[in-house]
Amino acid sequence: MSIADKLSEVKIRRLPLRPAALVERNASIRETVAAMKAKRLGCALVCEQGRLVGLFTERDLLNKVIGEPVGYEAAIEQVMTPNPAKLSLDDSVITAMRVMKEGDYRNIPLVDNQGTAAGVVTVRDLVTYFAEHFPKEALNLPPDHDQTMRHAEGA
Amino acid sequence: MLCPYCGHHNIDGMDNCEECLHDLSFFDVPSPTGGLQMHLMEDKVSHIPYDRLVLVSPNDSVAHAVSRIKAIGIGQAVVVEDDSLVGILTERDLLNKVAGRELDLEKLPVSKVMTVHPDAIGERDAIRVIVNKMAVGGYRHVPVVRDGHPIGIISAKAVANYILKHSGLDF
Numbered sequence: 001m002s003i004a005d006k007l008s009e010v011k012i013r014r015l016p017l018r019p020a021a022l023v024e025r026n027a028s029i030r031e032t033v034a035a036m037k038a039k040r041l042g043c044a045l046v047c048e049q050g051r052l053v054g055l056f057t058e059r060d061l062l063n064k065v066i067g068e069p070v071g072y073e074a075a076i077e078q079v080m081t082p083n084p085a086k087l088s089l090d091d092s093v094i095t096a097m098r099v100m101k102e103g104d105y106r107n108i109p110l111v112d113n114q115g116t117a118a119g120v121v122t123v124r125d126l127v128t129y130f131a132e133h134f135p136k137e138a139l140n141l142p143p144d145h146d147q148t149m150r151h152a153e154g155a
Numbered sequence: 156m157l158c159p160y161c162g163h164h165n166i167d168g169m170d171n172c173e174e175c176l177h178d179l180s181f182f183d184v185p186s187p188t189g190g191l192q193m194h195l196m197e198d199k200v201s202h203i204p205y206d207r208l209v210l211v212s213p214n215d216s217v218a219h220a221v222s223r224i225k226a227i228g229i230g231q232a233v234v235v236e237d238d239s240l241v242g243i244l245t246e247r248d249l250l251n252k253v254a255g256r257e258l259d260l261e262k263l264p265v266s267k268v269m270t271v272h273p274d275a276i277g278e279r280d281a282i283r284v285i286v287n288k289m290a291v292g293g294y295r296h297v298p299v300v301r302d303g304h305p306i307g308i309i310s311a312k313a314v315a316n317y318i319l320k321h322s323g324l325d326f
Contacts, residue, residue: 004323029255033255036250042246042295058247061246065254066254067221067260097318098319101312123315124289126315127286127290127315128290130290134192
């Protein structure tokens with residue numbers, strides 16, 4: 001199967017997605033940041049009784065929190081992006097790539113049929129998926145003759 | 156694997172011929188057949204549009220670096236000392252090391268928060284090198300350097316858009 005067929009046929013649910021960071025809309029910014037750090041993700045899905053109501057990303061943190069007069073105890077709903085673009089787990093990988101390109105997004109929340117937050121697909125997931133499709137070209141690089149070690153071996 | 160120079164029979168995967176020491180590493184480079192694979196192998200990193208570059212010094216304050224990257228709407232600054240790449244300050248660094256802590260960002264130097272000696276690529280490297288670094292290293296931004304001087308930065312988003320464009324599915 002060519003990469004073009006694969007990208008259009010493979011559903012997002014087939015990607016090795018990492019578990020999303022989920023917070024309630026009245027959670028504090030501090031709790032949200034802790035959830036993102038614990039999951040090692042660049043965004044958190046903001047929910048109300050499980051339903052997705054907003055997205056908080058590293059970009060929101062940079063633009064609306066860091067260096068701004070907002071305390072970390074403020075509710076996340078004050079700084080989240082409400083009603084973010086979202087996709088279903090059954091949408092294709094190519095749809096995710098197109099939505100990311102059009103909206104200039106790095107993270108797209110995923111919801112199930114009932115609108116319940118089900119995960120997140122990130123630009124990194126897509127680049128990794130792509131690299132794994134071309135293991136010989138992208139993962140198995142020949143040695144770099146100019147490579148120097150930054151530390152002594154074993155140090 | 157027969158050495159093309161002296162005919163010595165080497166074990167597959169050897170970097171140099173055991174007998175005549177000629178370089179054999181090019182045998183490991185696959186030859187592209189066409190389409191996206193060829194773009195991946197033959198196009199240079201410079202085919203991907205670079206993100207705008209914000210250069211800061213390790214002694215600049217985090218507040219200064221943050222206000223500069225916010226002003227142009229990007230998420231990272233490249234840290235240089237004597238015009239050479241020494242670090243990168245990304246949103247992830249701010250999330251992990253700044254967010255939620257009571258820090259005086261006016262007094263906190265960039266050097267305390269940045270990722271030191273980030274992996275970088277040359278502008279003449281093939282696209283597959285950057286795909287490799289992002290997939291294996293998990294980076295979302297890789298600086299492009301010329302003789303150790305940063306000249307641009309490539310985001311995972313730009314790489315994904317490049318793949319979309321050359322997959323023939325960008326409609």
